Amino acid sequence: MSRQLITRADEFLAGRPYSILDREPSDWAGDAHDYYSVGNYSWPNPETADGLPYIRVDGQRNPDAWRDRYDKRRFRQTVAAVNTLVQAHLRTGEARYADAAVERLERWFLDPATAMRPNFAHAAALPGQHDGAAIGQIEATLLTDLLDHVDLLVKAGRFTEGLPLLQDWFAELTHWMRSSELGRQEESMTNNHGVWWDAQVLRYLQFVDDRPALSKILDRFDIRLRHIAPGGALPKELARPDSLLYTIYCLRAFAVCCRVAAAEGRDLWNAPAEPGFGSLRDAFHFWAGNADDDRRWIWPRQPADLDRTALWLADEAAAVYQTPGLKAFAETLRRQDLPAPEIPSTAALEHIPT
Numbered sequence: 240m241s242r243q244l245i246t247r248a249d250e251f252l253a254g255r256p257y258s259i260l261d262r263e264p265s266d267w268a269g270d271a272h273d274y275y276s277v278g279n280y281s282w283p284n285p286e287t288a289d290g291l292p293y294i295r296v297d298g299q300r301n302p303d304a305w306r307d308r309y310d311k312r313r314f315r316q317t318v319a320a321v322n323t324l325v326q327a328h329l330r331t332g333e334a335r336y337a338d339a340a341v342e343r344l345e346r347w348f349l350d351p352a353t354a355m356r357p358n359f360a361h362a363a364a365l366p367g368q369h370d371g372a373a374i375g376q377i378e379a380t381l382l383t384d385l386l387d388h389v390d391l392l393v394k395a396g397r398f399t400e401g402l403p404l405l406q407d408w409f410a411e412l413t414h415w416m417r418s419s420e421l422g423r424q425e426e427s428m429t430n431n432h433g434v435w436w437d438a439q440v441l442r443y444l445q446f447v448d449d450r451p452a453l454s455k456i457l458d459r460f461d462i463r464l465r466h467i468a469p470g471g472a473l474p475k476e477l478a479r480p481d482s483l484l485y486t487i488y489c490l491r492a493f494a495v496c497c498r499v500a501a502a503e504g505r506d507l508w509n510a511p512a513e514p515g516f517g518s519l520r521d522a523f524h525f526w527a528g529n530a531d532d533d534r535r536w537i538w539p540r541q542p543a544d545l546d547r548t549a550l551w552l553a554d555e556a557a558a559v560y561q562t563p564g565l566k567a568f569a570e571t572l573r574r575q576d577l578p579a580p581e582i583p584s585t586a587a588l589e590h591i592p593t
Contacts, residue, residue, distance in 0.1 A: 324339045
């Protein structure tokens with residue numbers, strides 16, 4: 240695994256850093272520094288000659304959403320590059336990996352000539368209907384893991400000059416998420432989107448050290464636990480065509496929230512269930528009890544909906560709850576030799592042998 244990590248880091252070294260300005264020409268007339276994408280499930284309308292207005296088909300991914308006329312692929316590649324290069328630096332101590340990670344952070348987030356504006360107002364567009372939706376903020380969730388890698392980079396003595404500027408960028412993004420109409424719509428979501436809104440904002444507030452605002456969100460976190468049904472099911476996620484993927488995705492968001500809370504001395508992992516709802520402990524055990532055998536997962540699912548992040552999440556839950564069921568489930572996933580995730584996680588550092 241270490242060799243695979245270094246090989247991928249070297250591939251990123253050989254490639255050029257991306258910026259928001261590298262978008263290919265398209266029909267969108269917005270500002271070049273604004274992030275622009277169409278949703279994964281957005282498709283041209285088969286009933287019209289020009290494909291407008293686009294329609295949304297849940298569970299059916301449009302590969303065109305990843306073309307360079309939109310920003311999603313380059314954004315994810317930038318985050319993947321930073322995470323991988325930071326991990327390579329920590330493994331090898333070689334400065335070239337840290338330098339390359341810093342260069343990519345500066346080009347995408349900090350350099351006024353090339354930087355993305357700190358908002359996702361034009362993400363998940365449906366051309367012909369709108370040029371951005373509240374649900375587009377879900378495309379930013381990978382930034383929570385990016386910040387974990389930035390913290391590691393700073394602890395290694397790198398990126399100290401750029402850190403305040405990146406904190407300013409995330410302070411602006413957080414303000415937009417908390418005050419804009421689209422941000423408030425996403426905050427009110429009652430599925431994984433709402434939990435991920437909390438996870439993102441909590442992690443960003445932690446990064447910029449706004450503890451009063453962070454505490455206010457933690458104080459009302461019980462509303463997110465109401466997503467969990469008695470027994471631990473996440474009904475809104477089970478209703479999706481790829482229910483297993485979205486169950487895991489929602490649990491990942493809960494885990495981010497729990498980690499931030501733990502740093503504040505608060506235990507969300509073991510928050511008690513309200514009457515008529517399940518607890519987070521119930522939710523993790525529901526996942527483990529039903530996903531350890533394909534015959535038990537009776538809800539809709541898509542092929543290839545597992546990667547190693549599922550194992551790392553199961554390991555984390557097993558370490559927290561120390562129950563035989565979760566420990567056995569983690570071992571079941573470990574035996575499956577799951578593929579590496581697209582975006583390297585800091586959890587990978589604990590599972591990559593030196």
